[in-house]
Amino acid sequence: QKEVEQNSGPLSVPEGAIASLNCTYSDRGSQSFFWYRQYSGKSPELIMFIYSNGDKEDGRFTAQLNKASQYVSLLIRDSQPSDSATYLCAVNIEYGNKLVFGAGTILRVKS
Amino acid sequence: ETGVTQSPTHLIKTRGQQVTLRCSSQSGHNTVSWYQQALGQGPQFIFQYYREEENGRGNFPPRFSGLQFPNYSSELNVNALELDDSALYLCAASLGRGDTGELFFGEGSRLTVL
Numbered sequence: 001q002k003e004v005e006q007n008s009g010p011l012s013v014p015e016g017a018i019a020s021l022n023c024t025y026s027d028r029g030s031q032s033f034f035w036y037r038q039y040s041g042k043s044p045e046l047i048m049f050i051y052s053n054g055d056k057e058d059g060r061f062t063a064q065l066n067k068a069s070q071y072v073s074l075l076i077r078d079s080q081p082s083d084s085a086t087y088l089c090a091v092n093i094e095y096g097n098k099l100v101f102g103a104g105t106i107l108r109v110k111s
Numbered sequence: 112e113t114g115v116t117q118s119p120t121h122l123i124k125t126r127g128q129q130v131t132l133r134c135s136s137q138s139g140h141n142t143v144s145w146y147q148q149a150l151g152q153g154p155q156f157i158f159q160y161y162r163e164e165e166n167g168r169g170n171f172p173p174r175f176s177g178l179q180f181p182n183y184s185s186e187l188n189v190n191a192l193e194l195d196d197s198a199l200y201l202c203a204a205s206l207g208r209g210d211t212g213e214l215f216f217g218e219g220s221r222l223t224v225l
Binding site: 001004008032034042043044045046049088090092093094096097098099100101102103104 | 113142144146151152153154155156159161166167169170201205211212213214216217218219
């Protein structure tokens with residue numbers, strides 16, 4: 001059973017701070033990793049993907065992958081109240097966009 | 112706006128009944144996946160359809176079944192409903208069988224089983 005673990009939170013950060021969200025996965029053979037954002041009452045939307053060890057930056061978002069430690073993280077710089085949402089970490093079960101999601105971390109950005 | 116439409120948005124059923132949920136994509140994405148999201152949990156993969164055939168299935172019993180039609184729309188059928196089937200059912204469209212992880216989700220059908 002391939003699993004993805006996340007701290008459920010809530011993680012509270014002040015506006016302008018860096019929010020750090022973490023995720024671990026069980027299958028060492030996993031190749032593709034994704035971060036989805038889900039606002040309350042809405043469906044998930046993809047914000048970042050990462051395939052290689054190291055960092056990947058996109059605007060205020062940075063995804064970090066460490067395959068040796070089976071660890072994925074998402075950093076949000078200059079956090080805004082509009083970033084308040086649940087962040088879902090996901091891993092491909094097998095080739096073809098079949099994803100295993102973690103339970104998500106609730107992020108609250110306070111102004 | 113993802114262009115993925117699901118119906119109905121909410122429905123209430125009783126244990127033992129059957130339900131059909133529908134999904135359509137305006138964008139022509141030819142792969143459709145269904146996910147179940149229980150309250151406070153992440154989405155769980157039910158199955159995927161590509162070119163009208165099932166192309167992968169998660170850990171769900173056979174009473175969960177689906178169809179994909181030539182226009183890429185899809186149905187999820189659940190027979191013999193159980194209380195634990197109460198959840199948000201999400202349809203996700205994607206293009207081909209690629210590995211981008213980019214799923215375009217509909218707004219979901221919230222099923223309550225009493």
